[in-house]
Every structure is written in C-alpha cells, then in structure tokens.
Amino acid sequence: MVERTSGSHHKGGSRKMAKRNTICAGIDTSKDKLDVALDGSSEELQVKNTAEGHQELVEWLKRHKVKRVGIEASGGYEQAAVAELRRQRFVVIVFQPIQVRAYATFHLQRAKNDKMDAALIAACTAAVKKIHPAPDPRLQPFAVHLTMIDQIKEDIAKLKNRLESCPDERIQKFWKEQIALLAKHRRAEFKALVAAIRKHRDLAARLDLIYSVGGSGLPTAVAILIRMPEIGQITREQAAALTGLAPYDDDSGKHVGARRIDGGRQRLRQALYTAALPASFRWNPQLMALYSRLIAAGKGHKRALVACARKLIVIINAVVARGTPWVAEPPRTASVSVT
Template identity: 40%
Template sequence: MKQVEYNIVCAGLDIGKTWLDAALAEGCVCQRFANTASGIAQLLAWLRSHGVTRIGMEASGNYERDAREALEAAAFEVVVHQPQEVRAFARFKRLRAKSDKIDAALIAKATAQWEGMVARRDKDLIEMAEILTLYEQVSDMLAQARTMAEHHRLQVVCEVQAELVSQLVRHKQGLMATILRRIRQRTDLVARFDLLRSLPGVGLVVAAVLVIRMPELGALKSGQAASLLGVAPFDRDSGAMKGMRFITGGRARPRTFVYLAALAAKRMKGGFKAFAEKLLSAGKPPKVAIVAVMRKLIEAANIVLKRQSLWIQRA
C-alpha cells in the first residue's frame, strides 16, 4: 500500500488575558505576543513565517476568542483542547514543570499528536451560542427567583420579587425569540431545525439547542452522537471482572435539554415509550431507562439529519 506523508507544521498557543505565548512543536522556537489586535496580527505573521498550518490552544474562558477567530479567518487549522486533555498529555510525557512558555510547547506537541478532524466553525452559530448561553443563565436565575419568592411574606418584598420574576420571564422569552428568528433567517439551519422537530419530545427549544450546540449531527457514524453528547456507556472490564457501565464526558449543556426531551418522549405513545417500558419491566433503574432513551433520541436526531427525512413515529 502506498504510504501518504502529511507534512503539517504544528504550533501551540498558551492563552492569557494579557499575553499569547506561541511555540512550535519541533525545536525550541517560542515567541510572546500581546493579546490585542496588533499582537494577534504579529502572531499570524510569525506563524506564516514558520510555515505553520495547524495551531492548538486550550479553552480559556473566552480569552482565546479573538485569537481563534483571527486564526480561522486566516485559514489556519485550529484545534481547541480541553485543559484536562493537555494535562493528561503532560503526565504521559512525565513533564512536571509549568510556565507559559512550557505550556505553549506542550500544547504544540499535543496538537502534533492529535488525529481528529478540524472543522471550520460557523460564525452565526457562534453568535447564537452566546445568546443561548445567556438564555440558559437567565433560566437558572428565574428558577432561583421563583424558589426565593416562595419564602417571602412581607408585601414590599413580594412586589419586588414578583417584578424580578416578570423581568426574567420577558428576557427569557425575548432571547429565545431572537434565537429562533436567526435560525429562520438561514434555509440550511431551518431545514435542520424542522427535521429535529419531527422527533418525539423535541420542541422548539430543544431543536434550537441541537442546531446550535451540536452542528456535527448528521455527519456522525452510529454511536458517535451518543458519545459526543455524553450518554454512551463505557466498558469497565478487566480480566474476569465485568464492571458496571457508566456514562462520562460529553457536552453538558445540550445533554440537559435532551434529558428533558427524553422525559417527554418516554411518556408519548410510540417506540420510545415502549422502549422505556421494556427496560423498566426488565428491572432497569428509572435513571438507566431515561439515559437509554436519551441515547436513542440523539442517535435518531443524527439519522434524520443524515437521511434528510422526517422521523416517522411508529405505534
């Protein structure tokens, strides 16, 4: 078989609020740049001068946002690692020292070993994700405000609390209306949205969350959607010992909404309800049954988007 060689020059970027430390995966070439527009422009020129095509960085509380957007706009392949992934790589390499310069070199080496696919991000989805995050935060604040309101008796306090709840409800509704309006402005997104809406238990909010938070749906193989969401059980076997299966990892934000959709789907007449009842009658705990429905639901979402056909509910 003919061997194909890939000559990809990788670099790593350690993100700070003030500084950007860059390092090449090969050699000891490092450079520091200011985390400003002019500093990022200098970073791009430096990367080009060294022939870099792929650059890795850690998710850093959105301090990486400007640099990442500039790199992607300049056609660099950008890999965003989770911090625990980089630290695990450091433990594997038995590296204990830590500094911005060392971290940049470590990220560069981890990026050079990375075997995943680099996908370009959609600017509209990035902006909608930011609105969706605020929607989720307002939802949490609303739930907390309503809980607090149950314990107040003084009239003036009750009036202020009621006004707060009313304001949060308006903000929550307005944010979701904005998200839905932006989805409907794009034919490709509204097509995905309508397909997802055909699934049992998937309402307007859940469909919007999946469109925004899981754009990979429709391009995944069987089982990958469940793993990406974090509802795939992992084996824990060793020798003759067969351990319990547990779910771990995945995307927590969309998983919360798929959980709500699964609760609705398992009560609706059709295959999902029958599936849940079968698991419960076999002695499975209720939580295990719900997670199984979540797994079945997210895999169904991947299927309808891959086939570009509505979900047909069977009795």
C-alpha cells in the first residue's frame, strides 16, 4: 500500500472538504493496481488490485469517512473492487470512460496519468446529482455466462466463414466438426444458464413476463433480463435509450440532419434487432402492422426493423411494469343488448 497525506495543514483541501456533506473518492483501475483520490483533498492511496488490496482500500475509505465512490469501467478489471465496495455498503458509481474524458474536456484538462485520473473521477463522483440504484448482484455471474455464450456464437460465425472459403475437403471436415462441437456446447451452456435463473423465483417470473411477448424468444428474453435489470422500472424513452435504439436529432440552425440511433448497450441492441425480423413478419401483430406501415411510407427495411426493435422493448418494458403477461390484442368488451 502506498499512501500520501498532507494532513489538516492543507488549508485549501480542508475548506473544500468542509463544504461537502458527502465525502467522495475516485478510483482509477488497472489490471494490477488501484489509484485512489479524495475529492477536494490531496490525500491519495495506491493498492494492488487483489482481494488483500481491496480490504486495504475499504479500511482507508472508512477511515476517511467516504460515503460515495466513483470508479471507471476498465474492461472488467474494476468488477471485483466494485462488488467488494458494494458489499461494504458504499455508494458506488461506475463511469464509462467517455464520461470521465468529457468531464476532463469540460474543465480543459489535457494532462493524464493514473493519479490525475483518480482525482478527476473523484470530482466526477462529487458532481453527480442523480444516483441510480445498484444492479442486482445476482445478475453479474449470469452476465458473464451470457457473454461466454455470445462469444461461442461469434466463434461459430467465424468458423463458418472459414468453411465457405476453404477448398480442402479434409480441412472442411475439421471446421464442420468444430462448428458442431461449439454448437453443442452453446446449447448446453444456455440450458444451464436458464436453469440457474429459474432457481430464483422473482427472476423466473420476470423472465416469463418478457418471454410472453410475441417475438421475444427465450434467448432474447434472457438477454433482456440479464443485460437490462432496469426493465419495468423506467420510461419508454429511457428503455429505448439504454438499448441504443432511440433516434437522436442532428439539427443546427438551418441544417436538419437525419435522425440516428447511437450509444446504448451493444449486445442488448444486437439481440433486439435480431429478434425484430421474425417478430415483425410473423410473431407480433403490433410489430407486423408497424413494419408494413413504415414500408408503405417509403422507409427502408433496416430503418423499419430498428423501429420494430424499439417498439418491442417498449412493449416488454410495459408488460414487466404491469406484471401481467402480454396478449396480442386487448380483450373485447362484451356488449349487452337491452330489449
């Protein structure tokens, strides 16, 4: 552990710390170490990114009466530290790198190193006005498992491309065997994942609600459950934005640009876009009507599918919020004739 402190004689830091009711810390993460800084203070810490280092970090934060901790997402290297901090009841905010760099740009800060980044993240943490609830910790191992299943699917696609361009029959046979083996593993892993989810009654009930929506097959329903824990607790606009399916304006002065989707959770967006094709052609009457209307209005196939994918997540969000399974059409009110 490497700790540096200036004590109470650091007047500028003391005044700034006194102005804040909530003491905030920032953590810059790398594979081997964590650099930590306090907002409004020159005190800093460096520990190893290990279980022992995390314990030292917790003790140091408690000693300085830190309540809120910000940490930058770093390819998964931050996950163990985040889990431990949340277990210790700290309020943890995980920033995307683009958020931290945008904050630095706003303050015209060009210099960059690990210690400076930790201080910058601490300032970002203190500036946050709205703090979202921490995601369900049960979903984290499911997310890792689902990513592995997705990666197997990607490997199968790569092998199929190699198979198509390979003229050698012996090598073709090898690629076919590998594809069959990976496909078998993928089916087994997905079955195990669903079984693990169904051990939790509340998660199983939520999965069934998502699965009830026409066009949301079981793989899509699992992806939404795991990769969008906010489902059913947010607005339709927020649901579209989180999935990266919300169209954004590109207007300035007299310029009126085309609206485009951007951002969001990439793997989740891919799952919804994949589901939108069969849903809008066969399984969901609402999406079928939407697709036909957009095509008739001159919209392209891909643009119509994006709109259907957005409509699909909006429907699913409403179903989960309501807590009752989806029905293709609302029940008709029985008419009573008076004679």
